[in-house]
Amino acid sequence: MLRVEVMEERRLGPVVGLGTWQTFDGDHMLARRVVDAALGAGMRVFDSSPMYGQAERSLGAALAERRSECTVATKIWAPSVDEGRRQFDQQLSFFGGRVDVEQIHNLVAWREHLPWLLAEQDAGRIERLGVTHYTESAFGELCEALRTGSFQVVQLPYNPWERACERELLPLAAELGVAVIVMRPVGGSGGDHRRRLELDDATREALGVSTWGEALLRWALADERVDVVIPATTRPARAEENARAGDGTTLTSEQRTLVEQLASSTGRPSGSG
Numbered sequence: 100m101l102r103v104e105v106m107e108e109r110r111l112g113p114v115v116g117l118g119t120w121q122t123f124d125g126d127h128m129l130a131r132r133v134v135d136a137a138l139g140a141g142m143r144v145f146d147s148s149p150m151y152g153q154a155e156r157s158l159g160a161a162l163a164e165r166r167s168e169c170t171v172a173t174k175i176w177a178p179s180v181d182e183g184r185r186q187f188d189q190q191l192s193f194f195g196g197r198v199d200v201e202q203i204h205n206l207v208a209w210r211e212h213l214p215w216l217l218a219e220q221d222a223g224r225i226e227r228l229g230v231t232h233y234t235e236s237a238f239g240e241l242c243e244a245l246r247t248g249s250f251q252v253v254q255l256p257y258n259p260w261e262r263a264c265e266r267e268l269l270p271l272a273a274e275l276g277v278a279v280i281v282m283r284p285v286g287g288s289g290g291d292h293r294r295r296l297e298l299d300d301a302t303r304e305a306l307g308v309s310t311w312g313e314a315l316l317r318w319a320l321a322d323e324r325v326d327v328v329i330p331a332t333t334r335p336a337r338a339e340e341n342a343r344a345g346d347g348t349t350l351t352s353e354q355r356t357l358v359e360q361l362a363s364s365t366g367r368p369s370g371s372g
């Protein structure tokens with residue numbers, strides 16, 4: 100399989116990164132194999148959360164000696180400031196004393212967390228602050244958070260089945276200069292039937308891709324407001340396959356429309372990580 104060692108870069112680094120929801124948990128060996136493949140294929144952005152079981156610990160161990168090359172985007176997922184601070188202390192131990200992108204997961208207690216996170220950013224232990232949410236009904240509040248001017252990153256779902264962010268969130272992020280991380284770029288874990296689409300030779304040729312997964316990642320990256328897509332996987336070979344979508348070749352608007360037509364023959368994604 101062709102490996103992409105030099106990937107297109109946008110504001111957060113190489114445009115294809117790796118998510119860790121429901122993939123690593125406490126399996127250090129699996130995490131190491133997937134992360135090694137991801138790094139070898141040029142990925143540098145790694146997303147996690149205290150919500151993902153032991154994934155942060157596994158990711159930290161897997162990055163180990165190569166931590167300085169990477170952008171760790173993790174999250175605070177806590178109803179109280181005390182619990183959030185405990186999560187942050189653990190992250191400092193997992194990730195070499197700093198977090199590159201600290202996101203408030205699903206906006207949980209974001210107004211309460213913001214002051215201490217800003218102080219940590221001032222102290223240099225956090226580089227960028229972000230907010231995330233997976234559901235359209237929370238996008239209004241995500242916009243409200245972005246309008247405070249305190250966040251440099253937003254993480255949102257974006258794939259041919261979930262395009263609600265195109266209405267207000269993506270335009271606002273562009274207006275404010277906020278970087279965009281795309282969760283669920285291949286349709287979200289739990290949506291297996293959507294990912295199993297087999298492309299025939301003519302469609303592969305028309306799209307300039309080898310697989311449907313690659314087509315979905317290229318679809319999201321064709322939007323210039325997107326900085327990085329973070330597909331999760333338990334398979335090293337798939338991390339390499341996904342990295343190919345970051346080679347800088349952009350889908351034309353006709354190719355993008357074809358991806359949307361193909362996607363419409365499948366269902367809607369589910370899952371909330």
Ligand SMILES: NC(=O)c1ccc[n+]([C@@H]2O[C@H](COP(=O)([O-])OP(=O)(O)OC[C@H]3O[C@@H](n4cnc5c(N)ncnc54)[C@H](OP(=O)(O)O)[C@@H]3O)[C@@H](O)[C@H]2O)c1
Pocket residue numbers: 117118119120121122146147204205231232233254281282283284285286287288289294310311312313329330331332333334337340341370371372
């Ligand atoms: N609220 C939030 O902040 C939030 C919510 C959701 C997600 N996230 C973040 O975003 C990341 C990505 O979202 P997600 O994990 O929900 O969904 P996703 O990345 O769209 O889908 C992951 C699933 O797709 C499969 N897959 C990966 N690459 C593939 C390809 N090229 N072709 C076919 N199947 C492929 C994986 O299975 P295999 O293991 O078999 O490859 C895995 O089951 C998460 O891991 C997490 O880090 C954040």
